[in-house]
Amino acid sequence: MTQSMIEIKSPFFLKEETLSSPTDFSAIFGNQNPLVLEIGCGIGDFMAQLAANAPERNFLAIDIYNKGCNKTCNRLEKEGLTNVRVMRIEARYLLSRYLIPECLAAVYINCPDPWPKKRHLKRRLVNRLFLQTLLHYLRPDGELFFSSDVADYAHAVAAALEENDGFDNQLATPISLNMPGYPLSKYMRRFLAQDQSIHFLHYRRNRQHACEAAPPQPAQRGFRIAWSGNHG
Numbered sequence: 001m002t003q004s005m006i007e008i009k010s011p012f013f014l015k016e017e018t019l020s021s022p023t024d025f026s027a028i029f030g031n032q033n034p035l036v037l038e039i040g041c042g043i044g045d046f047m048a049q050l051a052a053n054a055p056e057r058n059f060l061a062i063d064i065y066n067k068g069c070n071k072t073c074n075r076l077e078k079e080g081l082t083n084v085r086v087m088r089i090e091a092r093y094l095l096s097r098y099l100i101p102e103c104l105a106a107v108y109i110n111c112p113d114p115w116p117k118k119r120h121l122k123r124r125l126v127n128r129l130f131l132q133t134l135l136h137y138l139r140p141d142g143e144l145f146f147s148s149d150v151a152d153y154a155h156a157v158a159a160a161l162e163e164n165d166g167f168d169n170q171l172a173t174p175i176s177l178n179m180p181g182y183p184l185s186k187y188m189r190r191f192l193a194q195d196q197s198i199h200f201l202h203y204r205r206n207r208q209h210a211c212e213a214a215p216p217q218p219a220q221r222g223f224r225i226a227w228s229g230n231h232g
């Protein structure tokens with residue numbers, strides 16, 4: 001997919017070429033605060049709320065969408081939030097190349113692309129393999145928050161989490177249609193305004209679960225990204 005490219009000059013934006021592999025994010029933030037990852041931050045409205053609510057945490061917001069990353073940076077600057085960095089990078093590529101095992105206190109994935117057609121289901125980001133990969137990067141007790149506007153996606157993720165003994169459910173049921181206090185993106189609010197449901201999941205990495213090797217990643221650096229030099 002080709003995107004119209006905007007050069008992102010914000011101090012919140014991390015260009016991949018400035019990172020070492022793996023990356024010490026504590027050095028980037030200049031503190032030892034817990035690191036939280038949002039995958040698919042869109043235009044950054046969820047992240048802005050999350051980061052404002054937890055100044056004692058560091059946040060990394062990623063998306064493959066250049067315009068969205070730019071909007072996210074603008075929003076964070078406008079709101080004076082200094083505990084967030086933004087990267088335009090593919091999730092599986094970021095994890096396998098730049099993150100240290102067990103470095104994440106929490107991962108948020110909200111309304112990932114649903115790929116509703118049967119022949120496209122295999123393109124969905126969150127599946128058994130990806131959950132196994134996340135376990136490798138979550139610290140013991142690290143949290144996974146997942147939400148989806150698509151019931152069958154949420155049910156497939158809940159089933160995969162329930163059968164994975166590395167994860168423990170934190171809600172009364174595997175899926176909840178109501179998550180008090182959870183920030184909502186404009187995208188989520190649009191569904192709720194139309195009386196459609198958002199399906200919420202909240203799991204933690206089981207403390208007893210040993211950190212196994214991460215499974216090999218199917219995604220490459222250029223997955224759905226047209227790269228153009230230094231333009232982030």
Ligand SMILES: C[S@@+](CC[C@H](N)C(=O)[O-])C[C@H]1O[C@@H](n2cnc3c(N)ncnc32)[C@H](O)[C@@H]1O
Nearest residue numbers: 040041042063064065090091110111113185187
């Ligand atoms: C439907 S939007 C939801 C955006 C946001 N989470 C929200 O609730 O408003 C899904 C987002 O995930 C991003 N995305 C899709 N696949 C991705 C991947 N493999 N790695 C990183 N971001 C991805 C898309 O570019 C898009 O911005």
